[in-house]
Amino acid sequence: MKKIDMIVKAPHFYTMVGEGLGYVTGKAMLVNEGKILGFVDESQCDKEYTADEVLELDHHAVMPGFIDGHMHTACNVMRGLAQDTNNWMMYGLQPFDNAVVNEERDAGSEVAIIEAIKAGTTTIGDYESNMDNVCRFIEKIGVRGNITQTIRAAKVRVYKPGELYEFDDELGEKSLNRNIELYDKWHNKADGRIRILFGPQGADFVSPEMLLKIQRIAKERNTKIHMHVQQGDRETYQIVKRYGKRPTAFLEELGLLDSSLIAVHLTDCNDEETRTIAKSGASMIVNPASIGIIDGIVCPSLVFQEAGGNVALGSDQAPGNNCHNIIHEMKNVCMFNKLKYQNPEIMPAWKALRMATIEGAKAVGVDDIVGSLEPGKQADFIAIDLNYPSMLPVYTYPMRNIIPNLVYSARGQEVALSVVNGRVIMKDQKILTIDENESLEKIKKYPDEIGKRAAKEFFEIHGTNAVFMEEDKL
Numbered sequence: 001m002k003k004i005d006m007i008v009k010a011p012h013f014y015t016m017v018g019e020g021l022g023y024v025t026g027k028a029m030l031v032n033e034g035k036i037l038g039f040v041d042e043s044q045c046d047k048e049y050t051a052d053e054v055l056e057l058d059h060h061a062v063m064p065g066f067i068d069g070h071m072h073t074a075c076n077v078m079r080g081l082a083q084d085t086n087n088w089m090m091y092g093l094q095p096f097d098n099a100v101v102n103e104e105r106d107a108g109s110e111v112a113i114i115e116a117i118k119a120g121t122t123t124i125g126d127y128e129s130n131m132d133n134v135c136r137f138i139e140k141i142g143v144r145g146n147i148t149q150t151i152r153a154a155k156v157r158v159y160k161p162g163e164l165y166e167f168d169d170e171l172g173e174k175s176l177n178r179n180i181e182l183y184d185k186w187h188n189k190a191d192g193r194i195r196i197l198f199g200p201q202g203a204d205f206v207s208p209e210m211l212l213k214i215q216r217i218a219k220e221r222n223t224k225i226h227m228h229v230q231q232g233d234r235e236t237y238q239i240v241k242r243y244g245k246r247p248t249a250f251l252e253e254l255g256l257l258d259s260s261l262i263a264v265h266l267t268d269c270n271d272e273e274t275r276t277i278a279k280s281g282a283s284m285i286v287n288p289a290s291i292g293i294i295d296g297i298v299c300p301s302l303v304f305q306e307a308g309g310n311v312a313l314g315s316d317q318a319p320g321n322n323c324h325n326i327i328h329e330m331k332n333v334c335m336f337n338k339l340k341y342q343n344p345e346i347m348p349a350w351k352a353l354r355m356a357t358i359e360g361a362k363a364v365g366v367d368d369i370v371g372s373l374e375p376g377k378q379a380d381f382i383a384i385d386l387n388y389p390s391m392l393p394v395y396t397y398p399m400r401n402i403i404p405n406l407v408y409s410a411r412g413q414e415v416a417l418s419v420v421n422g423r424v425i426m427k428d429q430k431i432l433t434i435d436e437n438e439s440l441e442k443i444k445k446y447p448d449e450i451g452k453r454a455a456k457e458f459f460e461i462h463g464t465n466a467v468f469m470e471e472d473k474l
Helices: 042-048 073-078 088-097 102-118 132-141 169-186 208-220 233-243 247-254 271-279 288-295 301-306 326-341 349-356 358-364 402-408 436-443 447-461 464-470
Strands: 002-009 012-014 027-032 035-041 049-056 060-064 066-071 121-128 144-151 194-200 225-229 261-265 283-286 311-313 381-385 415-420 423-427
Touching: 002 042, 012 402, 027 042, 035 042, 042 049, 066 102, 066 261, 066 311, 066 326, 066 358, 073 088, 073 102, 073 121, 073 447, 088 288, 088 447, 088 464, 102 121, 102 132, 102 423, 102 436, 121 132, 121 358, 121 415, 132 144, 132 169, 132 194, 144 169, 169 194, 169 208, 194 208, 208 225, 208 247, 225 247, 233 247, 247 271, 271 301, 283 301, 283 358, 288 326, 301 311, 301 326, 311 326, 311 349, 311 358, 326 349, 326 402, 349 358, 349 402, 447 464
Parallel strands: 002 049, 012 060, 066 121, 121 144, 144 194, 194 225, 225 261, 261 283, 283 311
Antiparallel strands: 002 027, 027 035, 060 381, 381 415, 415 423
């Protein structure tokens, strides 16, 4: 008999191999040295293999772990403070964002990452201005990280509608240098689980010269640019006023549209602009709930896919979206597109699952190692408990209802197991690699002081939520 590290037994595997979901049954999955060896007939498995760890998942569906392509986990310390308001960034988020310090942001990141893992995310696509401690936490907790450091030359303050951002080139250079330092320190570290990307906040937040410099640096290091692109009419206004053209045309003329670019949101793109970006080889991350809540817009991910582009799902940030749960995003990308196009056959559940796994992995540049269950890839997978009420009853004929139930009914608690690099990091909704209660208790001590520091600007701006507070509606 051959000795390996892990045998995974389950009645249902969704491998994502091929154009569909790659459904497999009657098999066992073999894992050794953190990688998938392949599948064997379950009836022959125990005769041919022995393992240090055997996962008996007799009422579960096993599939690749979810990819959360775009997150701002540090914002989690401000969860729920910027919904239901126009001018979300400046009048909703900014008063609190101006008040928060790095220690508090780190506490928010820890809780957001714990939340994401418990809902099935195994690749964290985080994006913020101080990522060293996040990388350290990711290394410890055992999840995979696709990490981006924000690069920004626009001075950080509240800007009134129509006011052009004030640039500080020295600020931009310093943030770029921090991104380079992060790359040098963390890229391919933590057993290869951490990759570092470069993150200009948007075309409106840095100069054209800085954008080209970032592109050159990213390509020299064989990594990608992770950037908000045409993320709203605010960005469009800034670019048109400065350069006389809309953001997509500006980026195309500059030479920024290529396979090194991961474009986030495309909120204000029309269909033709969306096709231009997709055909350039760039990929897209769509954040359905976040943009739905803060802008009331369904981003053009379907048009992007129809033009041949890869699209990942993202949870974005908790002050707008309120959660880091890719199951939530799968449901919303399906539901919002059905409503937008008034067609129930648009964006079926199986397509959303591919966006959360293999297509998402392609979009963010990690499909060489994860996103599907096939030989040679890292063993990043999750198990869904089919005995959970939201997953019952289970049909396998004449159709299987497991994936429709996962996408339209599940909430995240159904994820019973998470494995990264062949290591179990979460079981029965309990993180095994850290004391999660330390993180949950830590974040509770910050809201009172953050609120006191933010209050003056919050009430001076007098946005929607300030009015709600005055009217006793919150």
